[in-house]
Amino acid sequence: MTYNDVLARELKADVKVLIRDYLKSHEDEQQFPRELLYQFIEQFDIFSLLLDSQDSVLRTEFLTFIRLISKDFPAFSAVLLTQACYGIYPILRYGSQEQKSRYVEPLVRGEILAGLGFSEGKLMDSLEVIATTARKTETGWSLTGKKSIVSNCRYTDILLILAKVQEANGEDGYGFFIVDTTRPGVAFGDDIAKPGLQGLPVNSVTFDQVILPEDSLLGLTLNGETQLNDIIKKLQLGLSAISIGISEGAFETGLAFVKVKRRFGKPLIDATVYQHQFADLYTKLCAAESYFASYKDRMKADSLFVSQIKLYTTKVAIEISEEIIRLIGPLQTLDDIPIDRYLKDAKTIEIYGKSGDSIRKRIAAQWIKE
Incomplete structure (x- = not known):
């Protein structure tokens, strides 16, 4: 097998019981599984598996959880994966020290949820199609644009948004900006219908001159690609x-x-x-x-x-x-x-x-x- 056999055997029964009990008491498959998320964090401390190295998302133990859960509730696996790959990993790998101190532990504990937006409904052969812009201001940034598909979107506390920035030399640069979803100018669209993964909400999100602090740029550098x-x-x-x-x-x-x-x-x-x-x-x-x-x-x-x-x-x-x-x-x-x-x-x-x-x-x- 491609995952840790011993760990899989140890976890299989506990994972199955948690998911079975949750699904029995929640008939609406489209409901965001927040309660189950907190149970997995409390019982397994699942996101702490991401903290040991910069390639932590690849750890066998984390993939074992994802795979085991998918046998009974694939949508919940996708919710966990979104938090891990679109929230914890980018900040852990590329964030400044201050950004890591502010966000990583709350993300791991599930105190804040994250999502990431890069798609604008166009085939992205290159970043040149990005229309969302971040304009430098005296105090920080002004973010304007729209992302067409963002997972976990309306339940998130922060979003990492890929935007175009005109650099001092006139060339375009690209970077991810950490956006508090309660800021004025952030608006979520309706849920986007999809054939499966019910329970994983997907929405569009619009940014209308959203004012961001100067240190909202991930890693404080334009390294988006x-x-x-x-x-x-x-x-x-x-x-x-x-x-x-x-x-x-x-x-x-x-x-x-x-x-x-x-x-x-x-x-x-x-x-x-x-x-x-x-x-x-x-x-x-x-x-x-x-x-x-x-x-x-x-x-x-x-x-x-x-x-x-x-x-x-x-x-x-x-x-x-x-x-x-x-x-x-x-x-x-x-x-x-x-x-x-x-x-x-x-x-x-x-x-x-x-x-x-x-x-x-x-x-x-x-x-x-x-």
Whole structure:
């Protein structure tokens, strides 16, 4: 397996019980799981796993949590991943000492929630398409613009917003600005509908001449392109862990269904055709796990490789969920099996953290002649 086997065995029962009890008492899947978030922080201190190194989001223990949770509640994994990769990691890795002192511990304890905005609804081949601007003032900055997709948005206390800045030499620079969401001029749009990951709210957010202090620039330097590429790389690795968790959840749920005796006296798995089909699905899942495990050798030097892992693991999650639905869908008249939820969640992960098509375009670029 690609995560810590011992830790996974230790955590599996506790994680499952917390999620099961939460889902039983919260019928509205679209409700933001704040209560569950606090339970995980209190019981597991989950975000403290990010503090040991600058590459802390990649720690096996954190990915183990993400993957285990995704087998039962992928949307909650995405909520945790947003806080980690779009809040804690950027400030821990790139923030000034004062910014780290102000924000990291409250973020780790869940006292403040964070989100990050870079997308403006355009294909981002380069940062030149960024229209959100931060204008230097005598006392700080004035932020104006709109981000089209921001996760956890209306529940956040701070947002990290990528903006364009005209530098003294007349050239454009880019940086992330830490924005208190209670500041005048910050406005959230309505929730954006999506096929899955119910419980992970996504909104647009508009900034109308929002006045920011001088030290709101992340790291006090215009280093937006490097920061964005690194943050997205970390996020995509976490999304790959979620995708594998979805694959495991769908596979194990389907396998449990075909192992139960039916009215004709035998479980479906006794039939050779089902044995072969589930063997093929298991092989596909193992291939995705092995591909995911290879990130450690190439992650630092090859961001495209991590994107490819995300593309493949998401594709496998979709394919396994679809095949399980095809195999058992007509038979599950009496069983409450949420395979369709796995499929919807996998399809939503496919477009989160740079879409599959944008990754395919990057891969294909190496074969296109100038």
